[in-house]
Amino acid sequence: MQMKKSHAIGLALVLLAGLAAAGFPWPTQSFPKTPPPPPGEYPQGELGEMVKLGEAIVMNTNTHPLTKDYVGNDLQCKSCHLNGGKTGNRYATYVGVAPVYPAYSPREKAVVSLEDRVLNCFMRSMNGTRPPVGSKASIAMAAYITWLSSGLPVDPNPNQPVGVYSTPWPDPAIAKLVNSGSVDVEHGKQVYEAQCAACHGADGQGVGAFPPVWGDRSYNAGAGMANVIKGASWVKYNMPLGNAHLSDQEAVDVMAYVNSHPRPSFKLTDHLAPAGEAGVYNSNVPQQIIEAPTWPPKKK
Numbered sequence: 001m002q003m004k005k006s007h008a009i010g011l012a013l014v015l016l017a018g019l020a021a022a023g024f025p026w027p028t029q030s031f032p033k034t035p036p037p038p039p040g041e042y043p044q045g046e047l048g049e050m051v052k053l054g055e056a057i058v059m060n061t062n063t064h065p066l067t068k069d070y071v072g073n074d075l076q077c078k079s080c081h082l083n084g085g086k087t088g089n090r091y092a093t094y095v096g097v098a099p100v101y102p103a104y105s106p107r108e109k110a111v112v113s114l115e116d117r118v119l120n121c122f123m124r125s126m127n128g129t130r131p132p133v134g135s136k137a138s139i140a141m142a143a144y145i146t147w148l149s150s151g152l153p154v155d156p157n158p159n160q161p162v163g164v165y166s167t168p169w170p171d172p173a174i175a176k177l178v179n180s181g182s183v184d185v186e187h188g189k190q191v192y193e194a195q196c197a198a199c200h201g202a203d204g205q206g207v208g209a210f211p212p213v214w215g216d217r218s219y220n221a222g223a224g225m226a227n228v229i230k231g232a233s234w235v236k237y238n239m240p241l242g243n244a245h246l247s248d249q250e251a252v253d254v255m256a257y258v259n260s261h262p263r264p265s266f267k268l269t270d271h272l273a274p275a276g277e278a279g280v281y282n283s284n285v286p287q288q289i290i291e292a293p294t295w296p297p298k299k300k
């Protein structure tokens with residue numbers, strides 16, 4: 001059958017627009033249903049040393065000599081990537097993350113590497129400064145995260161810079177509640193006081209080794225966690241620690257309550273190292289500003 005050229009182009013455009021809205025079909029490889037356990041042994045030689053260094057940094061980010069100067073709060077990567085990202089918790093594991101890079105990142109409107117992704121966390125979740133690409137700390141963290149996916153297929157993600165076991169991201173049921181306006185901060189306060197305050201403090205500042213969830217020493221307004229949809233998606237699968245059981249509505253309400261408190265605002269340019277020490281910051285959106293608190297959402 002012959003199709004007129006103009007019709008064929010029209011059809012192709014419609015298909016492309018559909019794909020852009022829905023995302024390209026992914027994954028294209030088959031992965032085990034649940035994240036496999038981390039490899040039983042560290043790699044040999046220098047590589048093994050780098051993997052161990054990366055693990056030590058992920059566990060002690062704010063005190064480790066190679067990264068403490070780049071961190072501006074009381075968190076470690078493992079504060080959110082529980083157990084250093086080794087466990088199978090959805091939206092927190094590092095297993096299945098390395099295989100998806102290079103990946104397209106809608107936030108930076110650019111294709112980013114695993115190293116880029118790791119370094120950007122310093123600006124936002126860690127409220128600090130971006131370490132240079134190719135620095136020892138950066139390579140070590142990327143080595144550790146890559147090692148955790150040993151044996152899995154490689155499958156670059158054209159839609160999002162999130163791993164195999166984090167997609168769909170964020171949680172669709174959570175997104176639906178927030179987008180339909182079903183958010184109750186007062187109820188969130190009750191959930192927080194009953195189920196979170198014992199560890200994170202009634203004032204959100206943490207208790208002993210339990211980390212702060214708002215205020216100057218917490219993640220900033222540019223972090224994934226400061227977005228109620230993303231924060232609630234994470235909390236649903238990860239908190240209360242060791243006993244994650246919140247309903248979708250409880251997860252949404254409690255993170256709206258948490259994010260209705262003050263925390264550092266985010267001005268992207270304040271979190272890049274001075275020119276000359278910065279290396280390359282790979283983004284087409286270099287000027288982002290997000291004011292705290294991030295809930296209720298500000299009218300544009």
Ligand code: HEC
Nearest residue numbers: 075076077079080097117118121125162163166219224225
């Ligand atoms: C305050 C919580 C928090 C902290 C601290 C944190 N992250 Fe994340 N991280 C997240 C969340 C939530 C996501 C999910 C993606 C997003 O932000 O859209 C994520 C995503 C990632 C990803 C993308 C892979 C995926 O599929 O989840 C990588 C890699 C990553 N973080 C590395 C790090 C590293 C390295 C550190 C420490 C330097 C760190 N993160 C600290 C919350 C955090």
Ligand code: HEC
Nearest residue numbers: 078079080083195196199210211212213235239240241254
């Ligand atoms: C039994 C103690 C405990 C309870 C209860 C608990 N958490 Fe946590 N939470 C932790 C610990 C510990 C971490 C950091 C994990 C680590 O370092 O291993 C954490 C991390 C977090 C983080 C990411 C890091 C940060 O400080 O921002 C958020 C957000 C969070 N919890 C929210 C909640 C919410 C909401 C609840 C209630 C629904 C809750 N937690 C209940 C102990 C607890």
